[in-house]
Amino acid sequence: MHRLWLETLHDWIATVDHKKIGLMYIGYALVFLVIAGLEAVLIRLQLAIPQNSLVTPQVFNRLFTMHGTTMVFFVGMPILFGFGNYLIPLMLGARDMAFPRLNAFSFWIAAFGGLLLYFSFLGGDGLYGAGSAPDVGWFAYAPLTAKVFSPGHSTDYWTLGVLLSGIGSIGTALNIVTTIISMRCRGMTMGRMPLLVWLYFVTCCMVFVAVSPLTAAQIMLLIDRYLGAHFFDTQAGGSAVLWMHFFWIFGHPEVYILVLPAFGFVNEIIPVFSRKAIFGYPAMVAATIAIGFISLSVWAHHMFTVGLGAGANTFFTLATMIIAVPTGIKIFNWIATLWGGKIRYTVAMLFCVGFLFQFLIAGLTGIMLSASPFDWQLSGSYFVVAHFHYVLVGAILFTIFAAFYYWFPKMSGRMLSETLGRWHFWLFVIGFHLTFDFMHIPGVLGMPRRVYTYEADRGWGIWNLIVSSGVIFQAIAIGCFVFNLVWSYCRGKVAGPDPWDAWTLEWSTASPPPAYNFAVIPTVRSRRPLWDLKHPEDPDSDYE
Amino acid sequence: MSTLSITPREQAWILPSRGAVGVACLIMAESAVFIIFVVAYIFYLGKSISGPGPRDVLELPILSTICLLSSSLTVYFAVAALRKNQVRLCSLWLAATVLLGGVFLVSTAREWYQLIYKDGLTIRTNLFGTTFYSLVGLHATHVIVGLIILTLALAFALLGRMRGKHAERLEILSLYWHFVDAVWVVVFTVVYVLGR
Numbered sequence: 001m002h003r004l005w006l007e008t009l010h011d012w013i014a015t016v017d018h019k020k021i022g023l024m025y026i027g028y029a030l031v032f033l034v035i036a037g038l039e040a041v042l043i044r045l046q047l048a049i050p051q052n053s054l055v056t057p058q059v060f061n062r063l064f065t066m067h068g069t070t071m072v073f074f075v076g077m078p079i080l081f082g083f084g085n086y087l088i089p090l091m092l093g094a095r096d097m098a099f100p101r102l103n104a105f106s107f108w109i110a111a112f113g114g115l116l117l118y119f120s121f122l123g124g125d126g127l128y129g130a131g132s133a134p135d136v137g138w139f140a141y142a143p144l145t146a147k148v149f150s151p152g153h154s155t156d157y158w159t160l161g162v163l164l165s166g167i168g169s170i171g172t173a174l175n176i177v178t179t180i181i182s183m184r185c186r187g188m189t190m191g192r193m194p195l196l197v198w199l200y201f202v203t204c205c206m207v208f209v210a211v212s213p214l215t216a217a218q219i220m221l222l223i224d225r226y227l228g229a230h231f232f233d234t235q236a237g238g239s240a241v242l243w244m245h246f247f248w249i250f251g252h253p254e255v256y257i258l259v260l261p262a263f264g265f266v267n268e269i270i271p272v273f274s275r276k277a278i279f280g281y282p283a284m285v286a287a288t289i290a291i292g293f294i295s296l297s298v299w300a301h302h303m304f305t306v307g308l309g310a311g312a313n314t315f316f317t318l319a320t321m322i323i324a325v326p327t328g329i330k331i332f333n334w335i336a337t338l339w340g341g342k343i344r345y346t347v348a349m350l351f352c353v354g355f356l357f358q359f360l361i362a363g364l365t366g367i368m369l370s371a372s373p374f375d376w377q378l379s380g381s382y383f384v385v386a387h388f389h390y391v392l393v394g395a396i397l398f399t400i401f402a403a404f405y406y407w408f409p410k411m412s413g414r415m416l417s418e419t420l421g422r423w424h425f426w427l428f429v430i431g432f433h434l435t436f437d438f439m440h441i442p443g444v445l446g447m448p449r450r451v452y453t454y455e456a457d458r459g460w461g462i463w464n465l466i467v468s469s470g471v472i473f474q475a476i477a478i479g480c481f482v483f484n485l486v487w488s489y490c491r492g493k494v495a496g497p498d499p500w501d502a503w504t505l506e507w508s509t510a511s512p513p514p515a516y517n518f519a520v521i522p523t524v525r526s527r528r529p530l531w532d533l534k535h536p537e538d539p540d541s542d543y544e
Numbered sequence: 545m546s547t548l549s550i551t552p553r554e555q556a557w558i559l560p561s562r563g564a565v566g567v568a569c570l571i572m573a574e575s576a577v578f579i580i581f582v583v584a585y586i587f588y589l590g591k592s593i594s595g596p597g598p599r600d601v602l603e604l605p606i607l608s609t610i611c612l613l614s615s616s617l618t619v620y621f622a623v624a625a626l627r628k629n630q631v632r633l634c635s636l637w638l639a640a641t642v643l644l645g646g647v648f649l650v651s652t653a654r655e656w657y658q659l660i661y662k663d664g665l666t667i668r669t670n671l672f673g674t675t676f677y678s679l680v681g682l683h684a685t686h687v688i689v690g691l692i693i694l695t696l697a698l699a700f701a702l703l704g705r706m707r708g709k710h711a712e713r714l715e716i717l718s719l720y721w722h723f724v725d726a727v728w729v730v731v732f733t734v735v736y737v738l739g740r
Contacts, residue, residue, distance in 0.1 A: 098562045098565075098566065099562070099566060173573075174566055174570060174573070175566075177569050178562050178565045178566045178569060181559065181565045182559045182560050182562045182565050183559070186557045187557070207573075208569060208573040208576060209572065209573075209576045212574070212575075212580070213577070213580045215577060216576070216577045217580065219577075219678075219682075220581075220584065220678065223667070223678055224674075228667070228668040229667045229674035230668075230670070230671050230674045231674055231675075236670065236671060237588075237591050237592060237593045237670075237671050238671060238674075242587060246580060
């Protein structure tokens with residue numbers, strides 16, 4: 001028994017199988033989701049009432065820094081790469097990724113980055129600095145990160161953790177792009193690929209041009225901190241605004257790097273549960289590519305308050321507004337797919353429908369903030385926090401949950417409980433709206449982000465209490481979800497290869513798939529190869 | 545699925561080679577890194593609040609530039625030789641490439657020695673020092689990585705482990721080397737020509 005356990009462990013650590021690496025990515029992200037979620041709970045407890053003293057200001061700074069950094073780099077990225085790793089070779093009819101060993105390397109280096117970041121709690125100030133995690137905020141503006149203002153090593157842990165995770169991301173993105181270009185099965189032309197694969201393709205191309213600048217900026221910061229250079233040293237003529245540019249050249253495309261795979265999940269789930277092929281496949285691809293390009297020219301809308309001048313403000317306002325057009329095309333296409341469909345409200349579908357509503361609102365507040373005069377008023381307020389949580393939670397996390405309910409049967413061979421799933425969905429919807437709808441209001445009333453407390457007479461108290469009360473629902477919902485994962489893995493209904501009557505290739509093999517994925521490499525003649533197989537009398541390929 | 549007939553168009557199903565696509569992706573990502581360092585260099589040109597500046601201390605590295613650029617040519621000949629299965633000729637060209645790259649590194653080292661010990665310019669001195677050593681150092685790091693891999697390839701060739709069938713792999717390595725050379729053209733232009 002002991003020996004078996006060791007062998008299993010060795011299998012997982014030494015594996016180069018894309019499915020196992022994908023699952024490790026997802027498991028690792030879930031652990032960090034819980035940790036960063038608990039940090040958010042502490043933040044909301046502190047802010048629930050005015051003049052609260054649950055945590056000190058220093059600890060509060062560490063909490064929001066770690067919460068933001070973890071959620072973006074060690075939850076968002078790995079969970080999306082996890083699903084991508086698992087699904088893309090299966091959807092393309094391939095037996096593995098293009099570079100299996102690079103795949104394992106990228107996972108382990110990213111995982112090491114996460115561990116390094118959290119080791120800062122122990123090692124940030126040496127052995128007796130317990131609890132000195134980074135406290136510079138997730139975008140770590142200069143010159144706060146200079147050695148003078150951030151002594152000790154906590155900021156170094158932040159830099160190195162993010163740097164390693166970035167190297168892992170670039171490695172995985174390289175792998176995914178190469179897999180998509182070079183590993184497609186016979187007949188799987190680019191125009192027949194599932195939309196999820198297309199969206200990952202654009203995402204990964206964006207990783208090359210968006211994550212690399214962050215890597216470069218982190219290297220500069222390390223050179224500053226360790227070799228005494230002056231990149232971001234304002235005393236020696238260095239520019240703090242340059243860091244802002246470099247960070248947001250990464251930071252804004254990063255939002256699209258996270259949201260495009262989320263769109264990919266929706267593109268697969270909505271058609272299957274509407275019993276219709278996706279509406280406007282070419283328009284979806286074109287809109288995705290347009291988003292990819294435009295998102296590279298909007299970064300300075302994070303910097304309107306810096307004073308870039310009227311010309312730059314106008315350009316970035318316009319670019320930010322224009323990006324709403326391809327995004328609107330996508331929402332239109334999803335609704336057109338639902339239109340007249342035979343809709344089945346499984347839990348996965350519920351999360352997708354929730355996503356549609358919430359993503360629309362997130363987009364609308366985004367357009368509000370894109371107008372630079374409006375942004376001058378609300379930049380750095382809770383309105384901005386509410387806006388981007390609407391994107392990251394209301395859109396991205398909702399679709400990630402949808403992806404879990406949809407693909408868990410493929411990954412584990414068992415169905416997730418729909419009853420528990422409905423509890424999870426409704427509790428999370430209630431909690432989400434309590435927290436993030438009402439978070440807009442203190443923002444409009446002028447409450448700045450990152451303050452550890454506020455005076456009672458500001459009129460923010462009741463709104464903050466409502467915002468914090470939503471956390472309870474969200475926490476119970478996450479509890480339902482985690483319990484559902486564990487319970488269904490052991491006791492869930494056996495899924496069979498194709499429980500949803502779906503159309504893409506991953507459902508043509510066993511659940512969970514064997515190590516080699518497909519006994520015979522499939523041949524594809526249309527965008528819905530499984531439909532062709534199930535309906536030889538009326539295959540899609542006749543119409544393409 | 546395999547029961548259905550296969551149309552002739554689908555019979556030939558050839559996709560680009562993994563290695564070429566992979567190295568193209570790597571070059572894209574690396575270019576973005578270099579662009580950020582170049583932008584920082586240009587942004588800080590003339591903004592140092594103390595000397596020395598590029599005009600005072602930099603000299604055109606003509607010899608090392610010629611060496612590095614011609615090493616692109618020699619590695620191309622190495623690949624061409626391996627394609628024709630001429631392993632000995634290939635190892636000769638590889639050795640020339642390693643030698644030329646080595647000369648480039650040595651002259652960079654001499655330049656830095658001069659700058660640090662004669663001109664008193666270090667990475668801490670001013671913004672010029674910071675951006676100069678970072679940009680040129682980042683490029684030199686890439687040269688070192690390339691030289692290590694090229695030396696390995698040369699060792700394989702000398703030990704008789706390299707055959708004509710490995711030509712594609714050597715070509716992928718050569719793509720990286722061409723990229724490193726192309727970056728030098730940019731660095732040379734920005735640092736030594738326009739920025740001086």
